[in-house]
Amino acid sequence: MCPADRTDEVVALLRGETGVAHVAVYRGASVEPDGDVVVCDVAREAADGMLSDLRALGIEQCGGVAVMDDVVLSEAAKAAERAAPGAGSDAVLWNTLERQTEADTELTWSYVVFLAVATQLAGIAVLIDSPILVVGAMVLGPEFGPLARISVALLRRRPRWAWQGVRTLVAGFAAAIAVTFACALVSRWLGWIHPGMLEHRPLTDFVVHPDKWSFIVAVLAGCAGVLSLTSAKSSTLVGVFISVTTVPAAGNIAVALALAEWRQVSLSAIQLAINLAGIVVAGAVTLFAQRVIWQEVRRRFRRARAARRARRAA
Numbered sequence: 001m002c003p004a005d006r007t008d009e010v011v012a013l014l015r016g017e018t019g020v021a022h023v024a025v026y027r028g029a030s031v032e033p034d035g036d037v038v039v040c041d042v043a044r045e046a047a048d049g050m051l052s053d054l055r056a057l058g059i060e061q062c063g064g065v066a067v068m069d070d071v072v073l074s075e076a077a078k079a080a081e082r083a084a085p086g087a088g089s090d091a092v093l094w095n096t097l098e099r100q101t102e103a104d105t106e107l108t109w110s111y112v113v114f115l116a117v118a119t120q121l122a123g124i125a126v127l128i129d130s131p132i133l134v135v136g137a138m139v140l141g142p143e144f145g146p147l148a149r150i151s152v153a154l155l156r157r158r159p160r161w162a163w164q165g166v167r168t169l170v171a172g173f174a175a176a177i178a179v180t181f182a183c184a185l186v187s188r189w190l191g192w193i194h195p196g197m198l199e200h201r202p203l204t205d206f207v208v209h210p211d212k213w214s215f216i217v218a219v220l221a222g223c224a225g226v227l228s229l230t231s232a233k234s235s236t237l238v239g240v241f242i243s244v245t246t247v248p249a250a251g252n253i254a255v256a257l258a259l260a261e262w263r264q265v266s267l268s269a270i271q272l273a274i275n276l277a278g279i280v281v282a283g284a285v286t287l288f289a290q291r292v293i294w295q296e297v298r299r300r301f302r303r304a305r306a307a308r309r310a311r312r313a314a
Helices: 004-015 044-056 075-083 094-104 109-128 131-140 144-156 159-189 212-230 234-243 246-258 262-313
Strands: 020-030 035-042
Touching: 004 020, 004 035, 004 044, 020 075, 035 044, 035 075, 044 094, 094 144, 094 159, 094 212, 109 131, 109 159, 109 246, 131 246, 144 159, 144 212, 144 262, 159 246, 212 262, 246 262
Parallel strands: none
Antiparallel strands: 020 035
16 A cells, blocks of 8 residues: 555556566555555565565555465466566565564463463473373464564564563563462462472473483474474474473473472473573574575576576667
């Protein structure tokens, strides 16, 4: 959506953009802001460049840009995908990624409740030595959003974004551990749980054994998690949740506090820190590699396009 006096400029930009298949203009269709609505179909691999150009025109300030992932049946769309550099499933929409991680990092009631419920499930899992409950707690935990935000902040050199992620992580885990600790304390007073329940649990003992493999798994999970956010294959994010022990470690901290098992508290805290650090570092490195690769892809594409134009002119 843009003011009427900017529409021709926007249309000219879209028509000259590689990877754009169709452009339609609805004159006077926008009420707030007053102006026109411009709709276009663009290949995913060309979308980030187009969004950056629109932001450079100031459309974000005087109007608005909405991105929708749709299926387009058109020969022109196929031609636009072939003309755009790279593969659509590997394309990174940096503007979308920044907004998505910002939304996922908001400290909302739903975020705290999800994390608290996941941590309580993890606490029960370590008490009854249930790997099924551990997996459920991993899937339910929403902590990857703030971790991804910190990784993006490191890449973009935005300390404020990093602080947003750290604040949400600390506040969320503090609240979740406090709730689980209170429930475990009540359970101990009622005689439902006792310290011996944490001594022999072969199926969930990995929660209190931080080592080099913990960091390696966290690094791999951070890499896979960021790739699932930036690519079109977001379904793999569930696998990332299952592979790291952030929430199980938090659950064990809460239960061990209630049972006064201080050694387990410290080992679980180390496990939690290792996983958080590994995910953030791997996420930032993965984003940096993606940026370098896509810059090279676009650079080669521009050189090839300029060469073709020179040959046609000759």
